[in-house]
Amino acid sequence: MVIYLLMMAAAFFGYVIVWGQMSFWGATVITNLFGAIPVVGDHLLSLLWGGFSVDNPTLNRFFSLHYLVPFLIFGVVALHIWALHVPGNNNPTGIEVKGPQDTVMFHPYYTAKDTFAVVVFMLFFAIFVFYMPNALGEPDNYIEANRLITPPHIVPEWYLLPFYAILRSIPDKLLGVAAMGVAIFVLFLVPWLDTSKVRSARFRPLYKQFFWIFLVDAIILGYIGAKPAEGMYLLVGRLATAYYFIHFFVILPVLGLVETPKPLPESISKSVLDNTATGKPA
Template sequence: MSFGWSKPYEPTSALGKWFDERLPVPRLVHGSLGGGYEVPRNINYFYNFGVLAGLALVIQIVTGVVLAMHYAANTEVAFSSVEHIMRDVNYGWLMRYMHANGASFFFIVVYVHMWRGLYYGSYKAPRELVWMLGVVIFLLMMATAFMGYVLPWGQMSFWGATVITNLFSAIPVVGDAIVTFLLGGFAVDNATLNRFFSLHFLLPFIIAGVVMLKIWSLHIPGSNNPTGVEVKGPADTIPFHPYFTAKDLFGVGVYLTIFSIFLFFMPNFLGHPDNYIEANALATPEHIVPEWYFWPFYAILRAFTFDFILEAKLWGVVAMVSAIVLLFFLPWLDSSPVKSMRYRPKARMWTYVLLADILILSWCGGAVAEQPYIIISQIAAIYYFAHFLIILPLVSRTETPLPLPASISEAVLKGDASTGAPAGITDTGRNAAPTAQPAE
């Protein structure tokens, strides 16, 4: 978001002026990411995760294109082609491990990014569309990751695809037709693998397009901040570059360090060992589970164990889809005029309960479908929906928020007296003098 006090872009060379008059890309970059883009001066390291998600997407696209050059989408040779990439292609092992672990790290940074949005109220007006586009990206990520999990054609790939696609058969009247359309036949086979490979290659570029829309929509109202107070003047902002580009680069360094540790020292830690066994339609694995980042939704899916008017499997599908679709309506379910949970003590407490609930769902989703995991997942699933549909609307209408600072600069320079920021989040430099130095 460019304010009236932002420094306008001025080309410094004759070539720069000539280019700017004909294709103003440098002006666009300056206004979007450079010194012409003003951001709240108090945003903290939790705001790095948007950039990290973009980096993770770039890693996935680049490594995916390289892997596609050597992968064969045929059930007879798909598993062998992955082994060929690992053993015979120059640095193929690196590309494959970067792609496999990159998917997990992509979901990690997106989940943290979503948590930050929930905690600081980034879904509230005037940023509802920014939040909704983020949920669209999340749905596209889930579809892309599911299809990518099938491509190695291991045991978990085959049986995971079989279980998940067969869930659509629970839809009345058209369910079987949908399953046949998705599979390209009556079972997971060569046609399925070809379809999933094509879509898995295409969807990341669609995600990139939606990311561009999200960035565009974000630049209209500007970035949110930990206080949730809107920008009121030049004292509330500083240029994105160089202050927050340096901060983002530090975050990128930390991210790549942790990513490299997994990549070089425990590349299979986040995967499933059964996927190193070639797919066999005659040998069902003892415990079929999706990738870890699907576990909360898988637990909700499995929480329905008996028929009630409709088939239990259909209730599970509806609940799993609803758990994500519900996020689209969050800006209207939470009617509190105060954005940040820092100033909403009751809502903050229930938000931490939601986080614990999601972790419990993840634990149950990765466990065997037996007691006590089933009853625990049922209770956790009930709370998940109750939080968004009952607790949050009631709390937002009844709680008394803490006093908000008059402006962002006041919170930074005088110290924010509120309590309850997430562990590890501090706004350093609050007592700094109002100079050009970044007070975060």
């Protein structure tokens, strides 16, 4: 979660240091979010900008931050590994490990499996790198930053679009920023919001459906984020934003109370072996 947040920050700083039109105006939009904070907002803003608007000092700062944040990510990754080794990890069945027959060694089993997955991803990634490097970018970023010309539509890169849509669908600056912040930080609260005793969606038929609805909702938000905030797009964006929060604050707690989960298998190894026997993939 913290890794995700830092990753978003690093990606944003990296996008700004290209210093094209979209970088400059994206930086203007995002840094201005801090201006919405009551009392300290303005001071925070001039600290971030190194002046009174986005300018060369801002660029310098973002260069250093872009270099610094990966080290922070590295630190958090270390914590992540600690968490993996000390409290242990969950698994697709969501039940406690009951003995050595339930586990396998990380190496060679997971190194072999994950390396394969990584290379499959690289294959997918390489298509973009070599054959369509501009497919996901905005043409406007090939125009040099110009403070006197605002692009007709300011849009962030695709991976930030859902949050951008949430920000825009609320007509008040402070509330909009707060909503966007909550949209990210709510993920921290999920362990307390989720009232279900069952730790895996595999045995929760209702939750499974809501999960897919939520995914579709996030994709809709992403699409809306790329479109101008007007007419139908605005309405759909607001509904999708509302649903985003309903999912976390209403559906997640209520579902845990009303849903009847499917029976849990006795242990991990048993569930896996049963599946293999009936020919299903584990």
